[in-house]
Amino acid sequence: MPHFDDTQLMAYADGELPAAEAAAITTALAEDPALAARIERFAASRRALKQAFALPAAEPLSPALLKLLAPPAATAAPRNAVRRRPRWPMALAASLLLGLGLMSGYKLLNPAADSLSLALETLPSGEIRRTAEGEIVALSTLAAGDGSLCREYERSSASTSQRGLACREGEGQWRERALAAAVPPDAGGYQLAGGEPVDAAIALNARRLSLEEERQRLLQGWRD
């Protein structure tokens, strides 16, 4: 069995390993469950840091920063002497709006579902897939009471991070069923359409697959 050191496994978890080396690890994973656990620890530390440091929605600037970042008064147009209000909040609002506009325009052109389906169809839990929009981390696989399979994942872009639950609906198709903030008030709490936070596994009458079970199903294209 080939030996991989921690730095290599970390680079694999971070999607930073050259393709050939990554392929060697992917192959080895099929025969060595312990390897998946070693990779998972790196994925877990990244997830935990990311979620703990999720940006606050709005944070007031300190007076000192406000003063520093206000544009220099009336350097360009002395006629503006009447209009003394600093214009940076407008600029900030405008750039935020532009950012949002760009994001939604991008989503229209590239339906997010495709990159999500692709990631959930192929990623073992604990691994990260970088997509055009950001990152998708597969978190776990659930077997629902009715035999269908669902997966928990985290999807993050530069500005947001959300946990989601999607279920497999046909070959290679995963549909999003529920979303939660990246740091849920209680572990496992999802906001379903009804508005009640629920534990995903309970809602689906599901159980979480072990990494080994998940690996088997993934290798078989999610068939029994």
Next chain:
Amino acid sequence: MPGRWLAAGLPLLSMSTTFRDQLIALLPRLKRFALGLTVDATEADDLVQAACERALAKQAQWQPGTRLDSWLFKITQNLWIDRLRARGPVDDLEPALLEQLPAADWQQGFEQSLMLGQVLQAMQQLPAPMRAVLMLVCVEDLSYREAAATLDVPIGTVMSRLARARAALHAILGEHHAPL
């Protein structure tokens, strides 16, 4: 990559937005980075203030088209290291702490819902250069190469620090956090 591109302060708009506007848009991330370095909210505010002052003073040195966020992180990190040096010797990169760490039970490791306070407490036990690389890669999503450029160290150093920092974090947090 659009995520990166948006994160970099919308360089496409740089012709219509000023340096100041872009700096303001990046403040939440700058503040977060400073918090990760200093592990102290007041110190972080002070560091961001100083970094903004320096960034404004040196803005002619920033090359439009390159990542403004990385440039600001670099300024912040350098200021922080300067401050630490002024206070005494900077933490050794191979602290005794790492030698003493118990072998972590990775299987039962920490999970999703760690609070910021818990993580900050753990980060406090890591040397400053490890905090910087954790923040840049795991929180700010810089690639190893970008982190190396930001910190002015070889990529191999980024990787070894990052791996050790994550192992240390895992061991510290794993001790205090009940497995799921």
